[in-house]
Amino acid sequence: MAYNSMVVRLELIRVYFTEVASAIGRAGGDILSIDVIRSGPESSVRDITIDVRDAQETQMIASLKAIEGTRIINVSDRTFLAHIGGKISVESKIPVKNRDDLSRVYTPGVARVCSAIHEDQQKAYSLSIKRNTVAVVTDGTSVLGLGDIGPYAAAPVMEGKAMLFKQLGEVDAFPICLDTTDTEEIIRTVKAISPIFGGINLEDISSPRCFEIETRLTEELDIPVFHDDQHGTAVVVIAGLLNALKVVGKRMDQVRVVVNGIGAAGVSICKMLLNAGVKRLVPVDKEGAIVRGGTYSHPMWQWLARQPEVETKQGSLKEVLPDADVFIGVSRGGLLTTSDIKKMAPDSIVFAMANPSPEIAPDEALPHVRVFATGRSDYPNQINNVLVFPGIFRGALDCQARSINEPMKLAAARAIASVVTPSELNEQYIIPSIFNELVVAKVRHAVIEAAIITGAARRVPTDFR
Secondary structure (H helix, E strand, C coil): EEEEEECCCCCEEECCCCHHHHHHCCCEEEEEEEEEEEEECCCEEEEEEEEEEEHHHHHHHHHHHHHCCCEEEEEEEEEHHHHCCCCCCCCCCHHHHHCCHHHHHHCCHHHHHHHHHHHHHHHHHHCCCHHHHHEEEECCCCCCCEEECEEEEEEEHHHHHHHHHHHCCCCEEEEEEECCCCCCHHHHHHHHHHHHCCCCEEECCCCHHEEEEEEEEHHHCCCEEEEEEHHHHHHHCCCCCHHHHHCCCCCCCCCCEEECCCHHHHHHHHHHHHHHHCCCCEEEEEECCCCCCCCCCCCHHHHHHCCEEECCCCCCHHCCCCCCCEEEECCCCCCCHHHHHHHCCCCEEEEEEECCCCCCHHHHHHHCCEEECCCCCCCEEEEEEHHHHHHHHHHHCCCCCCCCHHHHHHHHHHHHHHCCCCCCCCEEEECCCCCCCHHHHHHHHHHHHHHHHHHCCCCCCHHHC
């Protein structure tokens, strides 16, 4: 269960603080800090920072209210406080202190720069923010586990993404929250705003519209377009799987892989598994296994049904899971039991990534699998997209890539896997921390190298010459 920090401003009127501390303890809270705001002979006002389980916040407030002589002035959630006024801002790189400064950055001097870009559009990369700017675009239809909450409510997530772009990859990203769910309007809008951006990161757009939006934008724009929910997840899954297979001593072309949840992320994972060399693939959705030769209305399911590596065995998840070497879940919690996991092949690998509740609880699965990973931060081997997008866009921007192609994604996965050294690699550590400083540098280098080899790069960075 998740914990949250809350700040309670209390007025104490002839009340000993020990009574307050006892009430907080009985309600399941821990006092982190106490700040005296005002103190007098009859009363005092204090800010008390309390660590408490989410489900016990209401009980905590009720316990404090019940103390005779106390008055709750205000309750602040530190998570909400972090979002007040937004989490990002725009800052000038050059101070404007006098008329001469103004004439250089704005009129009349800026006219010369505009003319130079007009004569050679490619100069926008060197003479504007285009060289280092990414649009984080959403329509708010598939946000985290919240679903279709709309563009206004999606904004805090997009701001957070922009923060991570900057902190981890030194990429200037800006949230673009569109008040439309019309596929054509989204495509037109992104194309219309694209001149100022060096890349487009699509985020939290529901399936199957996300496939067409990404495909069309990739075809119609000359800058990289990356749907993180699809490809970011797939890249980090492959990275984790590469190392997990080393731990168990199996090869990518030998294992039987079951992927459950064939939406945006699941389809991309399946594609990357095939590109990585998997020869036995079982995609499964709520209606059962997607089989080779089958007929499906979903265009991506139909694509999978045409792949020779996809098995022909029909059945539910529980029916096709026996003898699988690898299970990858991007679906919903509680789908599997211990008895299901026991039927997998020896030295099994389970990536149960449904959030917040995995397809099988870690404590149930761990005694029966060799390697276990989730999308959660409170267990080892967290499969987290944050390992991917800062480095992949850092590389794509530095080489002015036209696109982020499959070889670039696979190179990124191998780079992430390589951060875990052979001496470090074990069942509990197959994927590096998102704060490991080597991740972005290695992903950047691998992505640029793959972009140059495949012809996606328009520029060769100086460290590659």
